Amino acid sequence: xxxxxxxxxxxxxxxxxxxxxxxxxxxxxxxxxxxxxxxxxxxxxxxxxxxxxxxxxxxxxxxxxxxxxxxxxxxxxxxxxxxxxxxxxxxxxxxxxxxxxxxxxxxxxxxxxxxxxxxxxxxxxxxxxxxxxxxxxxxxxxxxxxxxxxxxxxxxxxxxxxxxxxxxxxxxxxxxxxxxxxxxxxxxxxxxxxxxxxxxxxxxxxxxxxxxxxxxxxxxxxxxxxxxxxxxxxxxxxxxxxxxxxxxxxxxxxxxxxxxxxxxxxxxxxxxxxxxxxxxxxxxxxxxxxxxxxxxxxxx
Amino acid sequence: xxxxxxxxxxxxxxxxxxxxxxxxxxxxxxxxxxxxxxxxxxxxxxxxxxxxxxxxxxxxxxxxxxxxxxxxxxxxxxxxxxxxxxxxxxxxxxxxxxxxxxxxxxxxxxxxxxxxxxxxxxxxxxxxxxxxxxxxxxxxxxxxxxxxxxxxxxxxxxxxxxxxxxxxxxxxxxxxxxxxxxxxxxxxxxxxxxxxxxxxxxxxxxxxxxxxxxxxxxxxxxxxxxxxxxxxxxxxxxxxxxxxxxxxxxxxxxxxxxxxxxxxxxxxxxxxxxxxxxxxxxxxxxxxxxxxxxxxxxxxxxxxxxxxxxxxxxxxxxxxxxxxxxxxxxxxxxxxxxxxxxxxxxxxxxxxxxxxxxxxxxxxxxxxxxx
Numbered sequence: 001x002x003x004x005x006x007x008x009x010x011x012x013x014x015x016x017x018x019x020x021x022x023x024x025x026x027x028x029x030x031x032x033x034x035x036x037x038x039x040x041x042x043x044x045x046x047x048x049x050x051x052x053x054x055x056x057x058x059x060x061x062x063x064x065x066x067x068x069x070x071x072x073x074x075x076x077x078x079x080x081x082x083x084x085x086x087x088x089x090x091x092x093x094x095x096x097x098x099x100x101x102x103x104x105x106x107x108x109x110x111x112x113x114x115x116x117x118x119x120x121x122x123x124x125x126x127x128x129x130x131x132x133x134x135x136x137x138x139x140x141x142x143x144x145x146x147x148x149x150x151x152x153x154x155x156x157x158x159x160x161x162x163x164x165x166x167x168x169x170x171x172x173x174x175x176x177x178x179x180x181x182x183x184x185x186x187x188x189x190x191x192x193x194x195x196x197x198x199x200x201x202x203x204x205x206x207x208x209x210x211x212x213x214x215x216x217x218x219x220x221x222x223x224x225x226x227x228x229x230x231x232x233x234x235x236x237x238x239x240x241x242x243x244x245x246x247x248x249x250x251x252x253x254x255x256x257x258x259x260x261x262x263x264x265x266x267x268x269x270x271x272x273x274x275x276x277x278x279x280x281x282x283x284x285x286x287x288x289x290x291x292x293x294x295x296x297x298x299x300x
Numbered sequence: 301x302x303x304x305x306x307x308x309x310x311x312x313x314x315x316x317x318x319x320x321x322x323x324x325x326x327x328x329x330x331x332x333x334x335x336x337x338x339x340x341x342x343x344x345x346x347x348x349x350x351x352x353x354x355x356x357x358x359x360x361x362x363x364x365x366x367x368x369x370x371x372x373x374x375x376x377x378x379x380x381x382x383x384x385x386x387x388x389x390x391x392x393x394x395x396x397x398x399x400x401x402x403x404x405x406x407x408x409x410x411x412x413x414x415x416x417x418x419x420x421x422x423x424x425x426x427x428x429x430x431x432x433x434x435x436x437x438x439x440x441x442x443x444x445x446x447x448x449x450x451x452x453x454x455x456x457x458x459x460x461x462x463x464x465x466x467x468x469x470x471x472x473x474x475x476x477x478x479x480x481x482x483x484x485x486x487x488x489x490x491x492x493x494x495x496x497x498x499x500x501x502x503x504x505x506x507x508x509x510x511x512x513x514x515x516x517x518x519x520x521x522x523x524x525x526x527x528x529x530x531x532x533x534x535x536x537x538x539x540x541x542x543x544x545x546x547x548x549x550x551x552x553x554x555x556x557x558x559x560x561x562x563x564x565x566x567x568x569x570x571x572x573x574x575x576x577x578x579x580x581x582x583x584x585x586x587x588x589x590x591x592x593x594x595x596x597x598x599x600x601x602x603x604x605x606x607x608x609x610x611x612x613x614x615x616x617x618x619x620x621x622x623x624x625x626x627x628x629x630x631x632x633x634x635x636x637x638x639x640x641x642x643x644x645x646x647x648x649x650x651x652x653x654x655x656x657x658x659x660x661x662x663x664x665x666x667x668x669x670x671x
Contacts, residue, residue, distance in 0.1 A: 010509040264510040
């Protein structure tokens, strides 16, 4: 039973990170039907910024959880700036172009950002400081769930509640939903659609940056390439849950995390990815739009 | 034109007869390896090593009172060219051969040498089967075979650490999986320890918590990892996080400064195999200096191994007192020789005893050689 619980919590932790990143994919797709392949790179940049800021703060004598919070805030701001700029220079000029053009542009931005970090920073793995302290009260259960996992779970849970409130309860959220339903109609009723799209990118990037900081301090290393793998998994989670659907992204992330964790734990970690992608194929056969996705009519 | 060709071939014939005429008066050391093509950097250093050794030995009076003559053949690391090179060397009457460099080329050429009864010594072919298959009693090498590290890691785990239950994990790559498979084989053959888990993990995965929980559930006392340092850093860090006490034993893909840097405190107490530290060996330094004096640059890959092989081969002829195949082979197996890779002789299969890997551990943020 202990073993089951360990795998369950391990999968939950991993899945909630996937979900956090998947939200960025799904929100952007929901509004402009674009798969933002550079999203994983925003996650990676978030982790790098946190690493740099944490290093500077440590020199100035900050310690413990305050470094984590300040580094995370810096990472979020930085990642938001990247997300905003990305949309402005790589996607906005292509609005109205055939759907394939922004997709190619996204792949280009992904490659560009990876190589930019590779050249500006390093190709080596860098150690990421252990920003999440070991809490005293977690010690008895540390072999099942450690402090970093607890922090990850709480942070992602709170973030997702805030996001839901933002979308359901605020005026901006209402505008986002309207833009998602029908962009030209939203424009007609006076919504500044371009600004809403920018905002969507900013929110998605902030979530990715949070994910990046959490994962980096959990596993203790960063590299220019981490965004690619995390991006692929998160994208899978978004498709699994139904791309365009916000609860779908969360559910997809968790399902993917659990599948991987249980497959590795009960079958073999050799087949971790086989199970993850096998599940994706199975769900797409049974429900082509994903678990919670709605089949939309193509607007012509 | 035709006349010219006839003339030329006659001249060539005469010339080859002439060299054959001298055969009795020199000891012929064949050297084969890639000396051109994209793998040339692996072959040229041992060729130059042979030249340096021969020059030195000839200046000191040669072997058995005769001068040593070099016969050099290029095989470009290609098996089909290696068989040609071997045939040429055998025809030219090479008494011993230093080469080949690549395992594939070596394997292709060995049969020819074996039929002609020529001892062959490679400075670089690490494929385990070359010595272990027993097909080539004429083959020797001055480099450790690929499975040596696994043997070292396993011996250390079960004999020095005394572990009975061992989990073996790898990164599914050629290098890591190869190491892990040998480790598993040796553990099973030893009869002293049980392999409780043998699995591959995805390199670059977000975390390894489930596989680590599995290692704990199997009650493994030691974890042998075949792979490189980024995953190793994650694994040791997560083992610490999960309050696991199992020993971590790995290969020279982990014996990298990045491992110390990235894993930090979690690296403390980890064990790994790595090439033996030869910086204290006087001959090693002398060979390096000779090369620098002659060529004004640092020697490249397998220079020390090539130098050692040339020394070992010529020493065996000297000790045997003849170039007779059986006596030279016997001398290689019984007579110790001081070389840049250490004081060596060869075991029954042809692997150099005393060459290869050491076990290191991490202590206070630095690697420390244990044995």
